[in-house]
Amino acid sequence: RPVADGDEGPPLPPTSSSADNGTTSHPNGTLQQLPHILIIGVRKGGTRALIEMLSLHSSVAAAQNERGLPWYLSQMPYAFPDQLTVEKTPAYFTSSKVPKRIHQMNPDIKLLLILRDPTERVLSDYTQVFYNRLQKHKRYQPIESVLVKDGEINLGYKALNRSLYYVHMQNWLQYFPLESIHIVDGDELIRDPFPEMKKVERFLKLEPQINASNFYFNKTKGFYCLRDHGRERCLHDSKGRAHPHVAPAILQKLYQFFHEPNKKFFELVGRTFNWK
Numbered sequence: 001r002p003v004a005d006g007d008e009g010p011p012l013p014p015t016s017s018s019a020d021n022g023t024t025s026h027p028n029g030t031l032q033q034l035p036h037i038l039i040i041g042v043r044k045g046g047t048r049a050l051i052e053m054l055s056l057h058s059s060v061a062a063a064q065n066e067r068g069l070p071w072y073l074s075q076m077p078y079a080f081p082d083q084l085t086v087e088k089t090p091a092y093f094t095s096s097k098v099p100k101r102i103h104q105m106n107p108d109i110k111l112l113l114i115l116r117d118p119t120e121r122v123l124s125d126y127t128q129v130f131y132n133r134l135q136k137h138k139r140y141q142p143i144e145s146v147l148v149k150d151g152e153i154n155l156g157y158k159a160l161n162r163s164l165y166y167v168h169m170q171n172w173l174q175y176f177p178l179e180s181i182h183i184v185d186g187d188e189l190i191r192d193p194f195p196e197m198k199k200v201e202r203f204l205k206l207e208p209q210i211n212a213s214n215f216y217f218n219k220t221k222g223f224y225c226l227r228d229h230g231r232e233r234c235l236h237d238s239k240g241r242a243h244p245h246v247a248p249a250i251l252q253k254l255y256q257f258f259h260e261p262n263k264k265f266f267e268l269v270g271r272t273f274n275w276k
């Protein structure tokens, strides 16, 4: 069953890679290897854009399908021995059990985390669920009735929790040092992907290969698209959807709601972001 981005639950990586060396080989000299790099989220942060842009690099082999554990290794792409394998699972970041499991699999793994303005992420999350429901001909509540309960921000709305970045980051920092986690600014990746991708390249110690000419702004799509060996492609229509209108007073409440959690996150990672 094909699964749309962002709909998968959090599959867990295997408990241990000690039984073998974590590779399966193919006659053409390529291997299926456990990932060297993981994009752990956040859901709706821009994980698809990130993995597609990273795939522009010849030293990176990206897993196309992020589901399917426990046959985790079989999901990995065949990669040349000198290639780095990257996988993305947006739900990892907010799942409390995952950091330990990934650490058991590979304590030296490089983690990429792409975040965007927490309020914007909530609207994107709502939009994703809205379209899923629409497809299944199910009803869905208007955004404002999900966001607000008795005149206050509805703390029971799960999407809010996923935007409390410091809560989830604390779990990861129990297992991985900050140096193992590179945070990609998802708002910047939308605005101007090239500088963000250069930073990713540097973090991964890849030889500089990704170029400004790999990106062009597509006015119809309203987003940057990719140019790879002369071939141009944009992300799927489900990426870059319009978000619902929310009354300014409610939006303001949401921004306020995230103010303290954002501050805690900035302190945790020693860096600030331009979130409202």
Ligand SMILES: Nc1ncnc2c1ncn2[C@@H]1O[C@H](COP(=O)(O)OS(=O)(=O)O)[C@@H](OP(=O)(O)O)[C@H]1O
Residues within 6 Å of the ligand: 004, 005, 006, 007, 042, 043, 044, 045, 046, 047, 048, 049, 090, 123, 124, 125, 127, 128, 189, 190, 223, 224, 225, 235, 238, 239, 240, 241, 242
């Ligand atoms: N270049 C480019 N083209 C299209 N879309 C882009 C791009 N860069 C980042 N984005 C943003 O990526 C958002 C989707 O995030 P994810 O891929 O992480 O979603 S998912 O969790 O895997 O479903 C998606 O969210 P929405 O705008 O809400 O659709 C986009 O804003």
